[in-house]
Amino acid sequence: MAEALLRVALVGNPNCGKTALFNQLTGARQKVANYAGVTVERKEGRFVAPSGRSVRLLDLPGAYSFESASPDERITRDVLQGRYPGETVPDLIVCVADATNLRLHLRFVLEVRRLGRPMVLALNMMDAARRRGIVIDVPGLEKRLGIPVVQTVAVRRDGVQALIEQVDQGIPLHSTTPASPADADLHAEVRGLLADTVLMPRASDAIDDAIDRWTLHPWFGPIILAAVMFLVFQAVYSLGKPLTDAIGDGFDSLSVLAGIWLPAGPLHGLVTDGLLSGLGTVLGFLPEILVLFLFILLLEESGYLPRAAFLLDRLMVSVGLSGRSFIPLLSSFACAIPGIMGTRSITDRRDRLVTILVAPLMTCSARLPVYALLIGAFIPMRRVWGLFNLQGLVLFALYLTGIIGAMAVGWVCKRMRRDRTENALLMELPSYRLPRLRDIAIGLWERCTIFLRRLTGVILALTVLMWFISTFPSPPAGATGAAIDYSIAGYLGRWIQPLFSPLGFNWQITLSLIPAFAARETAVATLATVYAVGSDADISALGHVLAHSVSLASALSLMVWFAFAPQCMSTLAVIRRETGSWRQVVIAFGYMFVVAYVAAFATYQIARYF
Amino acid sequence: MTLLELPTRSPAYVERVDDIHDTDPIAKRLRDLGFVTGEPVRVVARAPWGADPILIQIGSTRFALRSAEARRVTVTMEVSHG
Helix, strand or coil: CCCCCEEEEEEECCCCCHHHHHHHHHCCCCCCCCCCCCCCCCEEEEEECCCCCEEEEEECCCCCCCCCCCHHHHHHHHHHCCCCCCCCCCCEEEEEEECCCHHHHHHHHHHHHCCCCCEEEEEECHHHHHHCCCEECHHHHHHHHCCCEEECCCCCHHHHHHHHHHHHHCCCCCCCCCCCCCHHHHHHHHHHHHHHHEECCCCCCHHHHHHHHHHCCCCHHHHHHHHHHHHHHHHHHHHHHHHHHHHHHHHHHHHHHHHHHCCCCHHHHHHHHHHHHHHHHHHCCHHHHHHHHHHHHHHHHHCCHHHHHHHHHHHHHHCCCCHHHHHHHHHCCCCHHHHHHHHHHCCCHHHHHHHHHHHHHCCCHHHHHHHHHHHHHHCCCCEECCCEEHHHHHHHHHHHHHHHHHHHHHHHHHHHCCCCCCCCCCEEECCCCCCCHHHHHHHHHHHHHHHHHHHHHHHHHHHHHHHHHHHCCCCCCCCCCCHHHHCHHHHHHHHHHHHHHHHCCCHHHHHHHHHHCCCCCHHHHHHHHHHHHHCCCCCCCHHHHHHHHCCHHHHHHHHHHHHHCCCCHHHHHHHHHHHCCHHHHHHHHHHHHHHHHHHHHHHHHHHCCC | CEHHHCCECCCEEEEEECCCCCCCHHHHHHHHCCCCCCCEEEEEEECHHHHCCEEEEECCEEEEECHHHHCCEEEECCCCCC
């Protein structure tokens, strides 16, 4: 039966499981997590209902209300009211409500019902509701609301069957389009509905209460938060390092094999110096990145992050940010791009702008290879106080440097702010949830593929380019210096070096900063290639080479440079898109360049005297 | 008594949300989120450093509110039916 495409939109309060439903229905793998405001854009997917009817499904950002909206809520309102450019009003609205939180969620259901469009209510998280002894009279609710009501468990494969059947059947316009009651009456109506159709033994979850007693305790709360954060960075080092070494050893053997099989010449050079040394070194840092992501995913899924935002709100307000900035900033540890997009859930325009400006100072995972390389080469493996790993501590200090830098910048922005009207926090804290293995595995797999795609795309291309310019042209006959000194790379590096020599960078490091602008990891690949081409012996352990040819002061200075430097074009592009202004891009680039230059300069000059 | 003065974990009910100036969007948002007369409310936790923000539970939902927001909500410890 070839019917026209059915356009269906998923709407509902934040964190009620719309995206989980979307993923279950369409087979997509959109990001889900346990906090309000994970989805900040409209996402589209398709599925075919059992009758053969094609359904185009829209996943919309969560909203509490159509009024007083933040940027992400506005998208939802505009799509439903047919005002979103390029988007027609959906044929059917699936309003999703968390069955454990109906008092809040039903109000939005009633607000959506006012639109008078065909709709169905999906009571999601029915498993959690049953566990808590919540009993819902579904037929009664259907009758009172005048719309079909289905029960779903979005995280289970068979949990969406009822919804699919309902959508497939088609839904008539509800017979009794209700008059629009005033806002207070919406609440009264919700109360009436709840009294007649829902039995709730306890307003809150006993487990949540027990955990929150500790995690939000005025003393233990901050201690737990600090311990969690510290543990993450220690784990990145202690769990990631052995795996990195194993990958490094693997590439060493490959390099030896390639040396045996390939005839000497440019191809041999490209494979051993360019691909195996360059890409191999970057690939070696994948374990560290995955360990970091494992922890970020666990935190996101558990529901702890909004608690951390609650504990830190006061501190963040004092430096011109907001507790709401916490989650976008934490995701910036993975990559600033999703972090900057995540700021859409920040209601206040000024808070949002400052968060966007400081997000690139959070150490993204692309900087991890650079840090890990330099720390491995220059910081001795030593126990501190018999408990901590010195290398882990330095890594933690670098992350801290970025955070303190962000606080300082936020504070300056706050000082310069002219508009000092108050802004609200009003942040919902979700129930705790045990992270699901499947979601974590999918999240890690996605990260892994993104990393490998970068590695085989932009990083590979730049590495080959860097190998090419470090190899050609060959030195003239009778040249006495190293071959690389006569290459394009040698000339280019030495040409820019004067700008960076006050920071203690040699020409090889200076050269590696150029491709780092496209992707930071490429700095590592470039250094590996340049040093590999420059030496006769097959060097695969870039760390050892650096330790011999670069001073500790320069290495520290380089780490500080990477902590602040305005890098990665994609980040600047996303700042432009999210703020809609080139001015913010120039401000972001300018301040980061100045801060990075000054801080690296100071580091180098001070460290030289020790 | 405002929500700010309500002792931690004492059950109370919302009396009203005050607009502190004309068309106060924050007060409007609070009402949208369920801060309406007669709704049961309690303070679950207070943040370190100056007890700001506070975590409150209304119905089965938990919201973090800063003092400025919590001050707009008048509560009573008597049962009220509005």
